[in-house]
Amino acid sequence: MDKATNHPYDELLAAYSAGSLPLSQALCVSAHLENCKSCGQKLQRLNRVGSQLMQQLKPARASEQLKNRLLDSLDALTDEAAEHEPTKVDPSVPRCLHQFIDSNYNDLAWKRVSADIHSVELCRDSNGAKVELLKIKPGGSATTHTHLGDEYTVILEGSFSDEGGLYRQGDFMVRTDNDQHTPVATQDRECICLAVTEGPIQFTGLVSRLLNPFIRRGYA
Amino acid sequence: MQAMTKRKAPSDKLAALSACMTRIANDRDKSAFAELFDHYAPQIRAYSLARDPGADLVADDLVQEVMTRVWLKASKYNSNLANLNTWIFTLARNCRIDYLRRNSRYVTEIDPTDIFNDMEDEGPGPFQMAQQGRAEESIRAGLEELPREQAEILTKVYLEGKSHQQTSEELKLPLGTVKSRVRLALKKLEVLVVR
Structure with missing residues (x-):
């Protein structure tokens, strides 16, 4: 299904990468992306733009308290997402x-x-x-x-x-x-x-x- | 010898941070986690404060969410497939989307979890990987050279999380101008050239 000839326009893909797109529109972009390699590659580059912009921000110091609280919580963490049952949905559904x-x-x-x-x-x-x-x-x-x-x-x-x-x-x-x-x-x-x-x-x-x-x- | 001490080059720093991920994945190494925290927590807080200035508790919550996912997903992270800085950005973005959805005045019935999973299981091929380091550098250099009005729009969209419509209202610019500035900026950064 990698044959799409009509793609999301660039600024829409950028908004998706930035997470600033309404979720309903993001749903459509995502349904397209799952089967479009070229948009997937564009998205990776757009994510890199976001990453660079984030790195250019003036760092905002985090407290030792926050760090220690997190360190103390690690042993009790479990990954709920990983425990999901295998899907029964037809593989053709995005x-x-x-x-x-x-x-x-x-x-x-x-x-x-x-x-x-x-x-x-x-x-x-x-x-x-x-x-x-x-x-x-x-x-x-x-x-x-x-x-x-x-x-x-x-x-x-x-x-x-x-x-x-x-x-x-x-x-x-x-x-x-x-x-x-x-x-x-x-x-x-x-x-x-x-x-x-x-x-x-x-x-x-x-x-x-x-x-x-x-x-x-x-x-x- | 103090004059000889150089700041670590970004690529050395990144390699050291990536090694921390391996230590977490293999040994559940908490000192590696602390090292990642020291580097990324201030960035994540800055990212959160860019959208919600003054909201320190929201920023701390975002750090907690992202770093928790780092700990849980370390074994799935593959440095050959995704640059760690970019991976952290996508986690921060996804956690922020979750947070906004849970705390919005407006209800949405859409669960973002399965929408934004791009970095977790697919990555570039070996050829793109070889180019990734160069891409990082050229995007960094490109951002510095962007005209102010284009950089401003990227900041609104990426860091403040504003939609094109909100950006247009805040900057008192026509919607079409906002979109075309995003397009021009991306063109200058050469991020959309699929080789």
Whole structure:
């Protein structure tokens, strides 16, 4: 799956490296990184920038008291993280999503959005952003829509195309609130995406525009 | 002979610190741990105070979290794969993210643990490793030569932990300008050239 041709832009990757990215966006970057070697190499260099910046700070003296307290605590420490049971999650699911997915994508409580699309909400971030998985059936289309906020998408399985081109497994993209787009899944298989939307989606078709008040309510 | 005493070159210092990690991993050596504490605790405190000036207790908590992980994860640390300074930075960053999540006014349902695990099990190949020492040096030199306004933005993002949006509000700059300054700085530092 190391074939992604659409990557997080550099300043987004830097914010991820700095730890200053909202966690919902970091989730998308992480899902992309797990299978993108070139972004992984960039990230290592960006981490080095952070390390150098930290080293350039004027050191702030730590007390002997703190040191002794830590030294005294060492013998009693156990690594809770190391005691985790082996995962039962399907290996095709990115590790950063294991917190939401117990086994595989099929077992999730998918809800019908339209004839072509099912979705399942995974969680909300502190900034109100909605984190969800979208499943588009083979050849299916998402209604033309714009966003009130940015939308971050990573393709987990399958592929789709929109006005911007063809996107494959691992591809990462950001749509801003001005972009209007109509994703269409390719015919060969269904497409599953991780999507983070910062504000409600606005449908722009004549009939579906009537849906907007109801959808917006979901963000209240 | 005092005039002859030189400050240790950064690479010697780093090698000595890396050796401490091995002593902890193999022998649970507490004096090695104390040596790492003496070097890194003031850096970690400075990193915390950059975000929360005056919050000494928060800074001490961060030191405690990071150094605890150093002790527990020493056996997993591989100096052939990751530079120790960089490894410590990523631990400090991850601990700070945890802390902010636990203490935020705004609830997030997202657990960062599995998001930021980049340094723990993957590393560069031997070829990148050979270049790593040089990369450290060139990033250090590059940071010194950055125009002030670009260095300022990197400080906001990396040390103060500000999002692009917050940085733009604090510096009264358009969001696009913040992003392009980050991009320009990274370009100058040549960190994004994938060889």
